[in-house]
Amino acid sequence: MQPIVVNNISKSYGNVQALRDISFAVEPGELFGLIGPDGAGKSTLFRILTTLVLADKGNTFVNGMDVVKDYRAIRRQVGYMPGKFSLYQDLTVEENLHFFATIFNTTVKANYDMIRDIYEQIAPFKDRQAGKLSGGMKQKLALSCALVHRPAVLFLDEPTTGVDPVSRKEFWEMLQRLREKGMPILVSTPYMDEATLCDRVALIQHGAFMQIDKPQHIVDNFQTKIWAFRAANTFRLIRDLRAHPGVTSCFAFGEYLHVVLTTDPASVKIDLQAHHPDITYKPAQAGIEDVFMALMQAQTETS
Numbered sequence: 001m002q003p004i005v006v007n008n009i010s011k012s013y014g015n016v017q018a019l020r021d022i023s024f025a026v027e028p029g030e031l032f033g034l035i036g037p038d039g040a041g042k043s044t045l046f047r048i049l050t051t052l053v054l055a056d057k058g059n060t061f062v063n064g065m066d067v068v069k070d071y072r073a074i075r076r077q078v079g080y081m082p083g084k085f086s087l088y089q090d091l092t093v094e095e096n097l098h099f100f101a102t103i104f105n106t107t108v109k110a111n112y113d114m115i116r117d118i119y120e121q122i123a124p125f126k127d128r129q130a131g132k133l134s135g136g137m138k139q140k141l142a143l144s145c146a147l148v149h150r151p152a153v154l155f156l157d158e159p160t161t162g163v164d165p166v167s168r169k170e171f172w173e174m175l176q177r178l179r180e181k182g183m184p185i186l187v188s189t190p191y192m193d194e195a196t197l198c199d200r201v202a203l204i205q206h207g208a209f210m211q212i213d214k215p216q217h218i219v220d221n222f223q224t225k226i227w228a229f230r231a232a233n234t235f236r237l238i239r240d241l242r243a244h245p246g247v248t249s250c251f252a253f254g255e256y257l258h259v260v261l262t263t264d265p266a267s268v269k270i271d272l273q274a275h276h277p278d279i280t281y282k283p284a285q286a287g288i289e290d291v292f293m294a295l296m297q298a299q300t301e302t303s
């Protein structure tokens with residue numbers, strides 16, 4: 001049985017169409033990523049899947065059950081870490097964990113094997129109020145609380161947003177271990193680099209899926225040539241490249257600008273050299289960001 005099945009879901013809030021005809025399924029034991037910027041519709045999809053919001057159209061099944069008819073049973077069987085910090089700030093680490101176990105009618109002791117890996121990292125702070133933990137610690141506690149009732153499916157809405165890079169890496173290592181244990185996980189992130197850590201991803205923008213595939217397939221199937229330009233005055237270089245008639249798109253990528261051209265890079269270099277005497281370029285390896293930007297641009301041009 002596929003733990004998550006979504007068929008043709010749409011959802012509007014007044015005039016805002018948050019989701020447009022979304023369909024996908026998550027396979028058993030799969031780590032599936034929803035990758036998209038703020039406002040793309042990720043949280044709305046999580047709220048529908050966790051039975052907190054009703055879709056206008058379509059149907060959705062979690063662990064084989066209908067999110068509308070079987071909402072009570074689904075709520076007992078899923079672990080959900082919402083985007084915003086979900087813990088009780090004035091309860092301690094230990095109290096939060098016991099609270100979440102209790103509302104699911106279970107105990108921390110009964111399910112300790114489920115959270116041991118994660119909880120042991122925050123156990124030295126068990127008497128500290130949740131509100132006084134660092135961002136990374138809060139996320140570990142929130143994940144422990146989402147797992148303490150031994151859910152069948154795990155929903156994580158932007159778990160690493162605003163978390164430092166080391167904690168982000170640790171968090172994804174924990175997700176990999178949960179996946180190895182067979183836990184199906186739907187996780188959203190605005191960070192494109194995290195896409196490569198998922199089994200499959202959906203690239204989402206303006207409430208629509210632009211592509212669903214394995215991250216490596218998405219990159220391998222991207223045929224567009226990317227050039228990496230650089231000069232001392234990055235800000236002006238972005239402006240000048242975007243104004244150049246031979247430039248299709250240009251965005252910052254670390255210390256370089258990733259550029260798609262309709263002309264050859266040498267002529268662009270010559271054209272911009274007067275204002276950028278140190279301008280250089282080289283071929284770039286396309287990443288998920290490049291695919292995302294190209295798809296976004298195509299979507300904007302056709303809408």
Ligand SMILES: Nc1ncnc2c1ncn2[C@@H]1O[C@H](COP(=O)(O)OP(=O)(O)OP(=O)(O)O)[C@@H](O)[C@H]1O
Nearest residue numbers: 013016017018036037038039040041042043044045
């Ligand atoms: N309760 C609501 N009422 C009105 N509009 C809403 C509501 N919730 C979300 N929206 C709008 O729906 C769209 C999708 O929002 P959603 O929160 O699902 O996106 P997101 O990808 O999770 O982004 P974010 O990370 O900013 O939450 C946005 O335009 C948002 O402003």
